[in-house]
Amino acid sequence: MRKEVPMFITILAALMIVFGKYFFLGDQVKVLNNMDKYFNISGTFALLIGLISLTMVHGMNIRRRKEGWYNSVVLLVVMYGYLLLGLIEGNKGTTFRWIYNNAFLNLDATMFSLLAFYIASAAYRAFRIRSWEATVLLIAAFWVMLGNIPFGEALGPWVVDGKDWIMRIPNTAAMRAIQIGAYVGAFAVAMRIILGIERAHMGGRS
Amino acid sequence: MNIFERMQKIDPRVIYIIFFLVLAIPVLFPAPLPLATTKETKMAYDFVEKMPEGSVLWIGADYGPSTVPEMGPVSKAVLRQAFKKNLKVVIFPMWQDGQALMQNFAEEIGKEMKKEYGKDWVNLGWRNEAVSVLRLTTDNILSATAGVDWAGKKLADMPIMQNLTALNKDQVAGIFEFMTGNPGAAQYLERVVEPKGVPMAVACTAVSAPGEMPFVRSGQYKGLVNGLRGAAEYENLVGKPGKANAGMGAQSYGHLAIMLFIILGNIGYLLKRSR
Amino acid sequence: MEWGPLLGGLLTLAILSYLWKENPVYRLAEHLFIAIATSFSLVVNWDTLVKPTVQTDILKNGRWDYALAAILGLLIYTRYFPKVAWISRYPLSFWVGYGAGYVLSFSPAPLIKQINDSFIKFAATDKAGALLVGSTINNILFFLMLISALMYFFFTVRRENPLVGYGASFGRWAIMIGLGAAFGNTVMARISLFLGRLQFLFGDWLHLVK
Numbered sequence: 001m002r003k004e005v006p007m008f009i010t011i012l013a014a015l016m017i018v019f020g021k022y023f024f025l026g027d028q029v030k031v032l033n034n035m036d037k038y039f040n041i042s043g044t045f046a047l048l049i050g051l052i053s054l055t056m057v058h059g060m061n062i063r064r065r066k067e068g069w070y071n072s073v074v075l076l077v078v079m080y081g082y083l084l085l086g087l088i089e090g091n092k093g094t095t096f097r098w099i100y101n102n103a104f105l106n107l108d109a110t111m112f113s114l115l116a117f118y119i120a121s122a123a124y125r126a127f128r129i130r131s132w133e134a135t136v137l138l139i140a141a142f143w144v145m146l147g148n149i150p151f152g153e154a155l156g157p158w159v160v161d162g163k164d165w166i167m168r169i170p171n172t173a174a175m176r177a178i179q180i181g182a183y184v185g186a187f188a189v190a191m192r193i194i195l196g197i198e199r200a201h202m203g204g205r206s
Numbered sequence: 207m208n209i210f211e212r213m214q215k216i217d218p219r220v221i222y223i224i225f226f227l228v229l230a231i232p233v234l235f236p237a238p239l240p241l242a243t244t245k246e247t248k249m250a251y252d253f254v255e256k257m258p259e260g261s262v263l264w265i266g267a268d269y270g271p272s273t274v275p276e277m278g279p280v281s282k283a284v285l286r287q288a289f290k291k292n293l294k295v296v297i298f299p300m301w302q303d304g305q306a307l308m309q310n311f312a313e314e315i316g317k318e319m320k321k322e323y324g325k326d327w328v329n330l331g332w333r334n335e336a337v338s339v340l341r342l343t344t345d346n347i348l349s350a351t352a353g354v355d356w357a358g359k360k361l362a363d364m365p366i367m368q369n370l371t372a373l374n375k376d377q378v379a380g381i382f383e384f385m386t387g388n389p390g391a392a393q394y395l396e397r398v399v400e401p402k403g404v405p406m407a408v409a410c411t412a413v414s415a416p417g418e419m420p421f422v423r424s425g426q427y428k429g430l431v432n433g434l435r436g437a438a439e440y441e442n443l444v445g446k447p448g449k450a451n452a453g454m455g456a457q458s459y460g461h462l463a464i465m466l467f468i469i470l471g472n473i474g475y476l477l478k479r480s481r
Numbered sequence: 482m483e484w485g486p487l488l489g490g491l492l493t494l495a496i497l498s499y500l501w502k503e504n505p506v507y508r509l510a511e512h513l514f515i516a517i518a519t520s521f522s523l524v525v526n527w528d529t530l531v532k533p534t535v536q537t538d539i540l541k542n543g544r545w546d547y548a549l550a551a552i553l554g555l556l557i558y559t560r561y562f563p564k565v566a567w568i569s570r571y572p573l574s575f576w577v578g579y580g581a582g583y584v585l586s587f588s589p590a591p592l593i594k595q596i597n598d599s600f601i602k603f604a605a606t607d608k609a610g611a612l613l614v615g616s617t618i619n620n621i622l623f624f625l626m627l628i629s630a631l632m633y634f635f636f637t638v639r640r641e642n643p644l645v646g647y648g649a650s651f652g653r654w655a656i657m658i659g660l661g662a663a664f665g666n667t668v669m670a671r672i673s674l675f676l677g678r679l680q681f682l683f684g685d686w687l688h689l690v691k
Contacts, residue, residue: 006570010578017582033345036338038550039579042572043335044530045554050519052561068505071512079516086524092357098485100306100521105271106489107514108303109677110496112272116460116675117500119668120225121218124467128475133657140661141668142465148412148435148669150239151458160242165619166662167419173623174659176420176595177630177652183592190584193577201577202570222500229672233679234690275677276670302522331529334522352533356525392591396583400590412670416663424598426591433666434673452690453676460672 006202014194054079140166210474221467228463232456238447239455246422247439250407250429253380254287261379262370263293264404266394267304269386273411274307277384279450280409280437281311284382287444289319293379294366295327298343300336300389305329305356308384324364331356337389341397343373374402380428381406386414395426409436490686493678599627626655 013035020031058072066072086096129135146152147163192198257263265284269277288295297312299305309329321327330351333339342350347370353361361367370377381404385391391408399406405428410418412433421427431440434457437450495510534551538544553572560569603624605616629652632645640646683689 002567002570006574009571009574010581013575013578014582014585017579018586021586030345033342033349034546035579035582036342036350037547038553039576040333040335040338040342040530041534041547041550042554042575043338044333044526045551046557046572047334047523047526049557051523052558054515054519068508071508074509075512075516078513079520082517083520083523086520087527090358091521091525091528096524097306099517101310102485102489103492103513104517104521105274105307106492106681107496107510107517108271109274109674109681110493111511111514113674113678114496114500116229116671117222117225119671120464120467121221123464123668124216124221124471125214125218127468127471129472133653136654137657137661137664138468140658141664142468144662144665145461145465145668148433148665149458149461150241150454151462153240153242157242163665164244166658167416168423169619169623170626170655170658171416171662172419172423173626174630174652174656175417176599177627177634177656178659179417179420180592180595180631181634183588186584186588190581193581194585201573203567219501229675230679230683233676233683236690272674273670275673275680278677302525305525306521332525333530334526352530353537354529354533356529358528358532395591396587400594401587412666412673413663415666416659420595420598421591424594426594433669434676435669449677449680453673453680456676456679457669457672460676461668464668464672 003202007196007199010201011194011196014190051079051083140170208477210470210477213470214474214478225460225463228459229456232459233453236452237455238451239458241435241438241442241451241454243439243443244432244436246430246432247436248429248443249422250382250409250431251287251440251443253405253407253428254284254293254382255291257291257293257379259292261293262377263288263295264373264378264381265295265297265308266381266383266385266390267297267299267308268301268390269307269384269411270301270303271307273386275449275453276411276434276437277386277409278307278311279434279448280431280440281308281384282315282448283437283440283444283446284409285312285315286319286446289315289321289326292326294370296366296370296378297327297329298340299329299332299356300340300393301386302332304384305332309356324359325366328361328364328366329356330361337393337397340373340389340393344398344402346372373398373404375404378404380404383408385409386411390414391418391421391427395421399426407431409440412436486681486686490682493682497678599624626652628652630655630659 016031016035019026020035026032055076058075060066061069061072062076082096082099085093085099089096091097127138129138143159144163144166146155147160152159152163189198254263267281285295295312297308299308312327312329315321316323316327330343330347331354333351339350347367348361351361355361355364381394381398383391383394383406385408391406391410394406398404406426407429408418408421408427409431410433412435415430415432418427418430422430431437434450434453438447438454441447441450492510492513495506498504499507534547539548553575557569557572559565601620603617603620605613605620607613629648631652632648633652633656635645635649638645640649680690684691
């Protein structure tokens, strides 16, 4: 029950998708439609896990008066308050959307905008030409950077033409090779799952 | 210790302040700069431009607030182009934030161009595990979405849905996918473009662009709008320069600053190594 | 006074303050971010999936198999009860199997197109049939770079084989150019992230620019 059933479910689910895609009968009885719906619904009913985990972790912070516990109070109040508001007025509600548009959008956008500063700092501290390969990488990077900005364009059409060539020929070739490798890797993992060799998701070792 | 070596130990906050000023000043005093159009951007523009009037443009809204500076301007430009051509726009988000963001943009541009929700455009809404919903839409949109739009309103009552039952090449003229990661264009390729033959153009964040280029070469993408520069080019093609164009001046100075940082860092490194 | 941009502006500054030093204001903003993100996804799914599925699909149309799928999803919560935590493997197994099935069935089609496109005719000609030298050289270069970059990922063939050895090292150069292009584009993307913030602060909030 603990190992065999989950393995059976895994293999059956994978084979059902293959059956639905490649077999005429599977297509006729619309196996994929049912599988997609089951995946969609089961996944959604598992969404509460984030809410529960956050409640447990931050509830504990408050109970034990851990450092910064007042932030946990704010988190729980805002999380449940916003949830309640959303359930009452729906996600189209004026207040619900106002909070999302004015608070969340700015928080999220700013959080990620910090990366601009980190790349500036990393460029200064970490981008070193230690080898010929690193030098080639740097030249390609500089050329693409120049070709991407109006300033580079003003230097002459060769800057943009060169950037386009880098993007369309060496970059495309290298990225395609990497993607083919990644697809083969994903395919191999899927085969390991379907053959029952990969069991990490069942808490075991593969 | 010479000046370059001393600069190696500089406080990162000094770099942050310099970088902030380099970007902030051109934003405060913007100067429009000319910009040539990349072939891939023009292809994406023409892809929408060639769609017959009244046909359906399927928009994949797969990005979050962090990439709005890049994806927002191009989203607006494509919506403006589509509404101008009287295309019917169907928004399908696979990212939860994509639903809210594209709704905001479509409301803004729709109001400006007097387009009616439910008749000229619709937002199908985000659902968890949206990749499965995407494949379901190729068979039956109403069943895939449980019959409701983003706000829980019945889709069957909307005029736009009267002749639209599934995402396939007979009913949808093309897809314009706005992607910043996963799920995104790869899922469209697997589940819609290849099995159903619906053509697709992509707008992506500049980080993703190098990885998406192979699909332009193979013709699987009908065009590719690359980051803020691509967005600025698209704004120009639509004839309404906006925030992307305004940002290109600051981009220039920001890029030059990064190049200078790399050069200075390497001078210090090479001097240290030569000893 | 516009309250929305004011709130957005203050929260933006709160997050940016992290660049100087981690501080209580940043921590507070960070907690707000997590709280709103969590509830937002739940509310949207309630409106777009849970409510219509239960009301229409299950109760009205009698799709009780959907109720079973919901129960399967709910089993994930057994992980909070150590004695029956193993039951949570059931939904997990279904999701993993579903994903593996899709990789096997749907992923190959786009990949095959990529491979097909790699083996094209080298000679490029215009409409009149005249040879386009530049495009032809590019086609040859593209093919060589792709094959050699693939060789770089050969782990089952020894590099002592001169074809694989030299091929892989040429491929390494192609990959370096690709990564350089990726870095160049990343710079544009990262700067854009902050430009958006500046445009918001100086434009939407403070109205210093249009």
